[in-house]
Amino acid sequence: MQLLGILAFVVALLFSVMVHEFGHYLTARKFGMRVSEFFLGFGTRIWSRKRGETEFGIKAIPAGGYCRIEGMTPDDQMPEGEEGRAFYRASSGKKLIVLGAGSFLHFILGYLLLFILLAGVGVNQVLPVIDTVAQNSAAAAAGFQKGDEIIAINGDRNTDWQSQLNKIRNSKGKVLTFTIKRGGTEMSISAAPRMTDIDDGTSRYVLGVINEFGSKRLSPISAISSAAELTWTFTSASAKALVQLPTKIPALWGQTFGGEERDENGLVGVVGVARVSGQAASSGELTPSERIGTFILIVASLNIFVGLFNLLPLLPLDGGHMAVAIADEIRAFFARLRGKPRPTGIDVKVLTPVTAVVFVVLATLTVLLLIADIFNPISLNF
Numbered sequence: 001m002q003l004l005g006i007l008a009f010v011v012a013l014l015f016s017v018m019v020h021e022f023g024h025y026l027t028a029r030k031f032g033m034r035v036s037e038f039f040l041g042f043g044t045r046i047w048s049r050k051r052g053e054t055e056f057g058i059k060a061i062p063a064g065g066y067c068r069i070e071g072m073t074p075d076d077q078m079p080e081g082e083e084g085r086a087f088y089r090a091s092s093g094k095k096l097i098v099l100g101a102g103s104f105l106h107f108i109l110g111y112l113l114l115f116i117l118l119a120g121v122g123v124n125q126v127l128p129v130i131d132t133v134a135q136n137s138a139a140a141a142a143g144f145q146k147g148d149e150i151i152a153i154n155g156d157r158n159t160d161w162q163s164q165l166n167k168i169r170n171s172k173g174k175v176l177t178f179t180i181k182r183g184g185t186e187m188s189i190s191a192a193p194r195m196t197d198i199d200d201g202t203s204r205y206v207l208g209v210i211n212e213f214g215s216k217r218l219s220p221i222s223a224i225s226s227a228a229e230l231t232w233t234f235t236s237a238s239a240k241a242l243v244q245l246p247t248k249i250p251a252l253w254g255q256t257f258g259g260e261e262r263d264e265n266g267l268v269g270v271v272g273v274a275r276v277s278g279q280a281a282s283s284g285e286l287t288p289s290e291r292i293g294t295f296i297l298i299v300a301s302l303n304i305f306v307g308l309f310n311l312l313p314l315l316p317l318d319g320g321h322m323a324v325a326i327a328d329e330i331r332a333f334f335a336r337l338r339g340k341p342r343p344t345g346i347d348v349k350v351l352t353p354v355t356a357v358v359f360v361v362l363a364t365l366t367v368l369l370l371i372a373d374i375f376n377p378i379s380l381n382f
Contacts, residue, residue, distance in 0.1 A: 005281025005295065009274045012299045014040065014062060016306070019109055021067040023101030025054075028069045031094045034078070034085045037068040069098070073349050088345060092332075095325040099318045106307025111231045113300035118230075119223035121293045122215040128161045129212040137208020142191035144209060145182065152179035159222070161211065168193050169204050215289055231304065238305040242312070249365070256372040268378055269369030273302060275377055315348065315355040324348055 018040055028035050034053060041059035048057025071078050071086020078086050087095065117123060128150045133139050151157060153167050154177050167176065175192045193205035218226055245267070252267050254260040262268075268276075280286065280294040313323035324346050332342045348355075 002278035002282035005278035005291075006274045008281070008295065009277035009299070010062075012295075013270065013274075013302070014065070016106065016109060016299070016303050017064045019105050020102035020306075020310075021065050023103075023105040024067045024069065024098055027098045027101040028067070028087070031090060031098065032085055033087050033090065033098070034070040034082055035067060036070055037066070040065040042066070073347055074345075075347075075349065092325040092329045096322055099322045099325070100311070102318055103307040103310045106303045106310070107231065107235070110234065110300045110303040110307065111227055113296050113303070114230045114234075115223050115227040117293055117296045117300070118218045118226050119220050120217065121289055121296065122217035123293060124213065124290065125216055126161050126165075127212045127214050127216060128159075128164065130209045131212045132210040134208040134210070137206070138191045138194045139208040142178075142189050144178075144180070144189060144191070144207075147182070149181040150178055151181055151186070153177070155179070159219075168207050171205050173205060215287070215293075234301050234304045235308060238301075238308045241305070242309060249368075252368055252372060255376055256368050259376070262372065262376055262378045264378060266378075267365075267369060269366065269373045271370055272373035272378055273298060275373065314358045315351055316359060320355070320358075321348065324351070 021038065025035055025038055036054060038054055038056050039048075039059050040057075041062045042064065043059045043061040046058045046060055048055050050056075069087050070076060071083075071088055074088055076086065076088075083089070087098070090098075130139075130144060130146055130148045130150070133144050133146060150164065153164050156164070156167070157179075158164055171193045173192055173195065175190050178189045178191060180187060180189060191207060193207050195203055196206045196208075197203050198206075248263075248267050251260070251263065255262050255266070277295055277298055280298070281291055283291065286294065310317050311319040311322070314320045315324075328343075328345045331346075335341065335343055
């Protein structure tokens with residue numbers, strides 16, 4: 001099962017990469033740019049077929065994929081008569097759309113996966129079904145029983161138990177009317193939550209019940225907004241992780257070569273994520289739906305992180321090329337203010353030294369993560 005989980009993650013990762021490249025392909029074709037190749041993998045061709053002007057195929061090394069848009073720089077040779085279809089000749093707006101389309105689809109894919117998780121698989125959460133009624137509590141005095149399902153409070157049939165729980169905590173001891181389902185029959189019970197001391201040292205109004213914990217699927221309508229909120233939460237967490245990334249590199253060095261214990265909240269590479277996916281797939285502590293849900297959650301969060309990472313204004317990332325296109329527009333704006341013609345666009349080849357430095361840094365970080373994930377892997381308890 002662990003191997004199956006790892007293989008499933010690899011397939012999902014390759015699919016995510018090709019979705020990214022498909023974003024570039026669609027928008028480039030939309031704007032009339034010439035796209036000559038669209039391949040899964042690198043190296044020697046295994047299979048290919050040409051449709052129109054684009055060759056689609058598979059190559060021997062399944063380490064990603066690419067979409068070749070012709071004319072990325074002025075030095076690139078274009079077929080005779082098609083010079084106007086070169087990428088570098090497009091307007092900055094079209095360049096930004098083409099460059100950002102890959103990351104955009106990462107976010108869309110992440111959102112769709114979270115929607116499937118919430119509406120199709122379900123997530124573990126507190127259920128509105130009573131498991132235990134505390135002695136001498138407001139619930140016991142009112143007649144609540146184990147197995148009662150609370151379906152409404154004061155007529156509000158909100159299916160989000162956390163929202164309903166807040167009604168109890170904010171009741172200030174006033175009587176609430178609970179609609180419950182017992183043995184298939186609905187009935188009403190009135191109870192006044194009591195101020196109670198909690199184990200964490202705080203006090204709050206409670207009903208005096210412990211709810212069941214289990215998997216629950218949202219309605220498709222509710223899942224639309226909940227998936228959007230969860231996507232934003234993952235995006236914010238990814239942004240925070242990217243800001244903190246430089247500060248975690250010294251710790252990674254110690255974890256890679258110093259034998260220090262890996263931090264579950266620290267940096268992890270593709271191999272590490274694949275291993276965690278395998279652990280989730282083979283865990284005897286998780287139900288089949290929990291295994292699927294965990295896998296979907298991993299792939300969704302990875303897509304959101306990669307989508308955001310790729311937007312960093314660093315060459316050779318798409319965000320770096322987008323920064324160049326934006327810089328071109330800023331230069332053109334100031335040229336118009338001075339009554340001068342639009343300046344020639346920035347040639348990214350001039351920035352090759354900067355690109356090389358960024359590439360070396362990213363490659364070094366990748367190697368460190370690879371070594372750490374192999375010889376000092378993160379192990380999560382599922």
